[in-house]
Amino acid sequence: MCGRYLYDKSEQVLLDYYNEIRQRGVEIPDAATDIIYPSSPVITLGANPEKEIVPALTKWGFTGFKPSQLLINARVETARDKPMFKESFETRRIIFPMSGFYEFSANKKAYTFSEPNNILYVGGFYRMYSDPKTGQRQAESIIITTEPDTVVGQIHDRMPLLIAEKDVKQWILDDTFAYQYQHPVHQNLQAQAV
Template sequence: MCGRYLFDPTTGELATYYQEAAAKARKRQQVIAVNDVYPSDHVVTLGANRQQAIVSGVTKWGFTGFKKGHLMINARAETVETKKTFQAHFQQSRCVFPMSGFYEWNHDKQKFYFSRDTVLYVAGFYRMLQAGDQLETESIILTTEPNASVAPIHDRMPVLIDPQDVPAWINDLSFAQQMLQADMPSLHVAKG
């Protein structure tokens, strides 16, 4: 995934997720990105509370890297459990990025928009990091081999979770491990 997606806070479940997360963001003086979302933005993600119920939250998209100014925004599904930087966070702190759709660019730098008829739920995970005097929650998107919809445009795509499987992705490690190798659903493609 190239690193940009669309979050329209006025549509369907996204409106509800946004309203819930915005209340939390205001308390922390954060601004949630809407419409075109970029790495390092504060974004709406879904996670589990202590009772394992799914709730909206706010995370910063991207893990701070080892070098100054470096940001890791994606992790490969094929290696997430073998990379020390990601392994424990994937196993213990999974989340989902709800979105309207995502963008990819081909080799000719033409922009394409990928979506479905419903909200896209993109697999991810997060970590807590001390940022000055407060904790920052950083999140990362999992990518996989592209399906037939994406392959003509780009060599990676996000891991997509069916809406009914969001709780299992977040709360059940064995389910999440199986999803790392799952076939991805077909997507609508539009030149952007």
């Protein structure tokens, strides 16, 4: 995935997630909606202690080994093998709800991929991280990628791991289910040149 996605609050489900966070007294920066870039605060879905699926804010990207390094994606094929990702994938899976995502062709032309009248649910995970400068703890999140379907494959060699809406809770809570979820669900994705 090429570092941008869309969160359009004119879509009622996405607006509901946004409003639910605000009703808990959390201020949501403007960067968390519209076109989303790496290092932005983002709205994600995860499990609370009662195992209910709730929206929350995380920062998109894991701080890397160097201060300026930001890791925004993890391959589903290797996420459980890499020391930086293994524990988070196994214990803190989340969903990135979105309107669509961007991919770039080999000649750097941008395309958006979306499904008309539906939001997309993308698999991911998070970790708690202490900022070395401030000491403040924050949740950092990563999007999981997989091999592209036939629509995205015409443009790019990777895509986000799309999770069916009916499978969101299982993805977050059921380890066996999540470990076997290696390919995107069939969606009616449409590509549009930007």
